[in-house]
Amino acid sequence: MKIEKTKFYSWKIGNLAKGCQLCVRGEKLVLFITGLCSNNCFYCPISDKKKNKDVIYANEWPIKKEKEILEEARLCDAKGAGITGGDPLIKLERTVKFIKLLKKTFGKAFHLHLYTPAKLLTAPKLNKLYNVGLDEIRYHLDPDKKQEWKKILLAKKYKWKIGVEIPAIPNKEKNIKQMIDFLDGKIDFLNINELEISDNNANQLLEKGYQTKDSVSYGIKGSDELAKRLLRYCAKKKVKFAVHYCTCTLKDKVQLAKRIKRRAKNVAKKFDVITEDGMLFRGAIYDKVIPGFDYNNKIKKVKDKQKIIHKLNKASIALRGKNKIPASLFQVDQEHLRILTSARIVEELASEIKKLKLKPALITEYPTYDLLIVELDFL
Numbered sequence: 089m090k091i092e093k094t095k096f097y098s099w100k101i102g103n104l105a106k107g108c109q110l111c112v113r114g115e116k117l118v119l120f121i122t123g124l125c126s127n128n129c130f131y132c133p134i135s136d137k138k139k140n141k142d143v144i145y146a147n148e149w150p151i152k153k154e155k156e157i158l159e160e161a162r163l164c165d166a167k168g169a170g171i172t173g174g175d176p177l178i179k180l181e182r183t184v185k186f187i188k189l190l191k192k193t194f195g196k197a198f199h200l201h202l203y204t205p206a207k208l209l210t211a212p213k214l215n216k217l218y219n220v221g222l223d224e225i226r227y228h229l230d231p232d233k234k235q236e237w238k239k240i241l242l243a244k245k246y247k248w249k250i251g252v253e254i255p256a257i258p259n260k261e262k263n264i265k266q267m268i269d270f271l272d273g274k275i276d277f278l279n280i281n282e283l284e285i286s287d288n289n290a291n292q293l294l295e296k297g298y299q300t301k302d303s304v305s306y307g308i309k310g311s312d313e314l315a316k317r318l319l320r321y322c323a324k325k326k327v328k329f330a331v332h333y334c335t336c337t338l339k340d341k342v343q344l345a346k347r348i349k350r351r352a353k354n355v356a357k358k359f360d361v362i363t364e365d366g367m368l369f370r371g372a373i374y375d376k377v378i379p380g381f382d383y384n385n386k387i388k389k390v391k392d393k394q395k396i397i398h399k400l401n402k403a404s405i406a407l408r409g410k411n412k413i414p415a416s417l418f419q420v421d422q423e424h425l426r427i428l429t430s431a432r433i434v435e436e437l438a439s440e441i442k443k444l445k446l447k448p449a450l451i452t453e454y455p456t457y458d459l460l461i462v463e464l465d466f467l
Contacts (some may be wrong), residue, residue: 089323097337099319102330105251105277107201107224109307110168112338114346116199117166119157120145121176121183126207127230131255133286134174142179149457158193160457163354168199168223177208184220191221199223203253206236209467214243224249226279231263237270244274253279253369256318256333258298265321277330280318283311284336286411307336352455359417359430367452367462371434373427374447375399379461387425394467396425403427403444407437424459438467 089101095287096112110116132139144151146160161169166311170192176183183202190198190263201224202217227240229252243250252275254264256375271278284306285293292387293308303311315333322331349366356362361369375396377386390396404427419428427446434441434448441448452463 089326091319091323096342097335099316099333100331101319101323101327102277104332105201105224105249105279105330106199107168107170107226108279108332110199111170111343112346114343114348114350115165115167116343117157117161117164117169118145119169119171119181119186120173121171121186122174122179124178125165125174125205126178127175127205127228129228129230130296131257131283133284133289133291135286135288138174139288144182147351147456148454148460154189156187157189161190161194164351165354166198168201171200171202173203175205176202177181177213179202179214180213184216187217187220187222196221200250201226201249203228205230206233206239209239209242211242216245218246218248220372224251224297226253227266228253231257231260231267234263234266235271237267240271240274242314245288248278251275251277251279253281255281255283256282256311256315258308258314261317262313264314264318268322268325270326271327271329272325273328275329277306277332278322278327280315280331280333282315282333283308300408306340328432348455355455357428359419359428359433362429363452364456366455369431369450369452370456371430372431372449372451373400373434373441374444374449375405375425377425378447378449378452378466379464383461384458387423390425393425397422400425400427400446403441403446406444407440410440411437435467442459 091099091101093099120138121144123141123143146157149156149160171183187200190200197245200222202222202268203226203227225243229237231420240250285300285308298308301307319331319333352362352368356368356456359370363369370391377390400420404420408415408418417429417433419427431450434450438448448467450465451461454460
């Protein structure tokens with residue numbers, strides 16, 4: 089069996105699963121069903137705002153209404169969704185409802201894959217997922233819980249693709265190889281992920297003696313080497329399933345980057361410049377609340393929000409009228425309490441803006457729902 093390096097900073101044996109093919113092209117919506125989970129993995133990278141909390145996210149968008157999921161999918165030109173958590177099986181009815189919603193809205197070809205630990209798996213639950221159109225199920229199997237491995241057999245009666253997705257944990261090589269032996273002939277694909285550090289799991293990983301491979305990487309030392317040994321092990325055994333080793337670089341430089349670029353094309357305003365990385369370069373005009381530490385919480389705590397919005401609207405009309413600027417080149421962003429326009433206009437009108445006791449700035453930010461600022465320069 090041949091191990092091949094992909095153009096996505098990863099390695100594979102055989103073909104990538106359909107869900108992965110869409111993922112590396114940035115065509116998958118990440119639908120986070122709940123932060124509640126049946127497991128408590130020490131390496132879980134989920135952030136504190138999601139972990140162990142019953143919250144829903146579509147990419148970076150905290151979801152309150154079903155239509156917001158559909159809107160995010162459209163903004164990203166998604167061709168499918170990866171359903172994750174937490175454990176989506178804890179909120180099975182919600183998961184089933186969202187699968188129905190996505191299939192009904194975007195059609196049967198809209199590809200859906202779901203991640204779940206094996207702990208809560210039962211035949212009736214799998215039957216529900218299959219009957220509403222789930223295309224691909226991916227098990228997060230624990231190398232130490234051999235008694236749960238056999239639960240993957242429950243999915244064999246259905247005509248969907250079955251996969252297992254695991255991190256390459258450096259001191260679990262023996263158990264993972266035993267798992268590979270067990271899985272041979274029972275699944276369609278195995279995804280091996282490079283173990284990565286995050287703000288949430290850093291303490292637990294460091295306490296167990298793990299460390300990053302270098303000062304600029306999120307990857308854990310030894311994980312990359314183990315993943316490649318596991319690839320060679322699979323090749324030598326001539327396993328009957330495809331294998332993909334997914335690196336941290338693939339997730340950051342390919343998957344996320346391409347999804348961001350797709351969204352940028354759909355959300356960019358007439359005055360925005362889309363950078364090579366898919367960021368939005370624009371001008372901004374602020375009043376009292378300016379970006380900085382704990383910016384979003386500061387906005388939430390503002391008591392005179394309507395007063396600020398009124399001031400920004402008045403300033404927008406005045407600046408446009410005096411300088412004969414089309415209304416399409418100005419937008420009052422009520423969510424972030426600012427005026428958005430082009431960088432060129434802000435530079436040209438900086439003195440006038442300051443006379444209105446407002447603060448002109450040039451910003452570069454993500455085109456995502458949270459509009460995370462990458463660069464900010466006040467003029």
